[in-house]
Amino acid sequence: MSILDDVALLKEQVAALLHRVAKLEAQVAERDARISELEAELERVRRQGYKPQSNRKPPAGSEKQDRRKKPFRQHPGVFRDPPKLDDISPDQVECHEVVIDSCPCCGSRRIKPTGRFDDHLVTDIPEPKPVYHRYRRLEYQCQDGGKTSQGRAELELPGSHLRPRARLLNLYCRAHLGISLGKSCDLLSPWSGIPLSRAGALGHLAWGGKLFAPVVTDLLDLLRQQNLIHADETGWRINGKNVWAWCFSNPQIAIYLIRHSRSGAVIREALGDSLPGVLVTDFYAAYNAMEATKQRCLVHLLRELHSLRQKVPAICVKRIIEPLITLFQDAIALGKRREELSPKAYTQQIDAISDRFGELATTISTNTHVKRILKRLRTYADELFTFLDHPHIPPDNTPAERDIRSVAATRADGGVNRTDWGATAFANIKSIVQRCHKQGRQFLQYGLELISAVQAGQPTPLPLSQNTS
Known part of the structure; x- marks a missing residue:
């Protein structure tokens, strides 16, 4: 080759390189123009009062921000109120005087108090x-029958080396923290x-189960x-x-039962x-x-309706599943x-919900999943919209799920039971603890009141809040 x-x-x-460079320059110019347009649009929006929110942390080196005043927080923080000296008994306060022997800034030892x-x-x-606690039980002799007897102090448990407070803890x-008996011993x-x-x-578990059994009843x-x-x-x-x-619960009571059967x-x-x-x-x-x-x-x-959207054909989702989801969401919103x-307007809205439900529940489908869900709707048609007629009735069973969730957590962490009586005792104690929480009562305080009443032969009191008659 010459x-x-x-x-x-x-x-x-x-020439090919020059053509490629020209093409890249054109692309850069086009992107620069687009960036300028977006910056101008952003500036216009900012002038109208919109402040973009971000969940990202401030960049390194920027001005340190107070975590409680971050602009991207959607809710105010909750902080514990500091203790006030006026609300505390003097015998509860231990005083400590903090002194220094040198300046923390320059290290000079020539300092004096101000x-x-x-x-x-x-x-x-x-x-x-x-x-x-030492209980000196004095002995008395009956002058008529000649028999001797001794009394028992309040909160003194016969044959026990622990007072009720330690047992209740x-x-x-x-029952409440859901830890095993071994861990509770390690804690105590x-x-x-x-x-x-x-x-x-x-x-203690057996004792507590028998103590609270009449109250649970x-x-x-x-x-x-x-x-x-x-x-x-x-x-x-x-x-x-x-x-x-x-x-079995409501906003005031929660009763737990452990049984071998799941039947009616x-x-x-x-x-x-x-x-x-x-x-x-x-x-x-x-x-x-x-x-x-x-x-x-x-x-x-x-x-279940949401899960069916992934299992049934698209035509079934469009004609039946999605309208049912919208129907029940509208019913909840109406409540x-x-x-x-x-x-009058509320009654008309209920009638409209009933008409829509009747049309959808009687829809004919050949899909197995859709037929099953439609059969369920027809079976429980009279039990789906009760909450619309009763203001105090919620449309869901979430309260019971919350009350029983702690039992599931105990099953995973604290273990279960080895005997029937242990399961019954756990359920009784759990019922009383949950009742106290719903009433705003301290479980320890109520337990001591119950023990005092039992020892005095008085009727067993129910755990009620102080403002409940």
Whole structure:
């Protein structure tokens, strides 16, 4: 190849490179113009008062921001109020005087006090120090019969080396915190200075189950008379065998039962054959035997309808599934707007919901999943919109799910039971703890009141809030 050919080839390569450079320059110019347009649009929006929010942390080196005043926070922070010295008894305060012997800035030891000071008040728990109670039981002899006898002090438990406060703490750890008996012993020893064995903790569980059993019976009788009851169940185990933990609750009461059966017999045992109020449940068939006005959980139904969108053909989703989802969402929204509408307008809205439901429930489909869900809707047609006629009835069973969620957490962390009596004791204690929380009562305080009443032979009091008659 001659020199002229090399020169011609080199010129072609240079021309191709120049063409590529020109093309890249055109693209850069076009992008610069687009960036300028977006910057101008952003500036215009900012002038109108819009401030973009971001969840990103401020860049490194920027001005440090107060975490409580970040502009992207959507809700105000919640902080614990500092303790006030005026609200504290003087014998509860330990004073510490903080002094320095040199300047922290330059290290000079030529410093003198100014007479000014700041008080920093903090709260702590006291160092574990068990308190021993000695009961000197004086002996008396009857001058008529000649027999001798001794009395018993208040809160003195016969044959026990622990007062009720320590026992109730152990029960609280097992039933509410959901930790095992072994862990509750590990907690009690370093934080109270009282050593406790697992066998001793098991004895406390048996004692607490018997102590609270009459109260649970009274609360169950009270629950049956309420105008609203939620019911739910979850799995449990006794000695390695599958059983069921039931929860029957409302905003004031929560009763737990652990039974080997998941049939309607447990429901009748707990609530009787009929109820004066409304029973809110999921679509489990065992609740069908109960004679009561019922509200089936629409949240369960909506979850299943959402899952069916991935299982059925698109035509079924468009014609049946999506209209059903919209229908139940509109019904829930209507229940929330009850007070905003006049009685006549509200009744008209209910009639419109019923008409839409009737059209959808009678739709014919050949898909197996759609046929199943339509059959369920027709079966429970009278139990889906009860909440629209009763203002105090919610459209879902979420309260019962919340009450029983802690039982599921205990099953995972604190373990289950090895005996039937242990399961019954756990359920009784759990019922009382939950009742106290719903009433704003301290479980420890109520437990001590109950023990005093039992020792005095008085009727067992129910855990009620201080402002409840």
